[in-house]
Amino acid sequence: MTVWDRPEPRNAPVPLDREQIIAAAIALADEGGLEAVSLRKVAARLNAGPMRLYGYISTKDELFDLMVDEVHAEILPAEQPGDWREALRVLAHRTRQAALRHVWLADLLGGRPTLGPNGMAVTEAKLAALDGLADIDTTLRAAETVSSYLIGAIRREIANLRAERATGLSKREWQRASGPHLTKMLATGRFPTLTKVVHHSRETNAEESFATGLDWVLDAVAAKLTPPSA
Structure with missing residues (x-):
């Protein structure tokens, strides 16, 4: 039970x-x-x-299950967008926002499906957004693919936040402190591609990076969605 x-x-x-x-x-x-x-x-x-x-x-595990389900109530939007991409995009951004409010959530995302009413409602919203766009197995794989990106991106962002809190250094301060070592390592010539990235890539913030990656994942999902034959 x-x-x-x-x-x-x-x-x-x-x-x-x-x-x-x-x-x-x-x-x-x-x-x-x-x-x-x-x-x-x-x-x-x-x-x-x-x-x-x-x-x-x-048990404490039951308590964690209840905590996660309670936060899922913050994720579910009041209205579900009609467009499947927008529906999944809204859910993804609301999940990220909930994780930034409750940093511990990143440690409990993934794994076995949550069986609480709010967690099941969020899962229902994800699957309903894709319903009818492909056969049921493709629909499930599509939802899992978006969730895998979401969980990985959130955990990476939260790990960076925790590092900032642990060291007391912002991203910019850490870059300045690490700059001399990085410059020395790149000067060896052993990392030509990394050197190119460091010197020529455009810096983005966490929100922009998350949104861009999400759009790319949704593009990939769209390419796999073929309506089931009648």
Whole structure:
């Protein structure tokens, strides 16, 4: 039985519910990452005994599942665009924005499908956007391809944010500090293509890079979408 199927305790001496538990867990994770979340710490946040929480949640993994599902409610747009590319583009950008608000989300994206109501609604929106454009297997592969790009791009951006926080150096400051070493290495002549990229590529910000990569993935998906024969 999943955590969503298990009923909450009734007639508790002090009012408590999963909604409060999830909100407290998300607040802890937003402040200190997933390592800051435990049933004991959540209970302390709610001024409740740790054993009280076990009536609502059995394990920390269940708690993480509930947290991810709660954030998925932020991802689903109020209205679904009619164009499949725009629908997937909106979902992708809203997922990135949610991950930037809740940095810990990047660690929990991917893997087994989420079975919470909000997560399933987001999955439904992705598949519905592609429905009828190809056979069901192609539709599924298309959705998986977009999701794989999305997860990888988000994790890379979050890793850079974490590096900035850990070192205290912005991207520009890190580039300046690393400049002498990079210049020395490029001067060896061992990295001609990398040298060309460093000296001649146009610098982009994270949002522009994400949007460009997403458009390229959607272009590739479009080339594979052939309506199923009647």
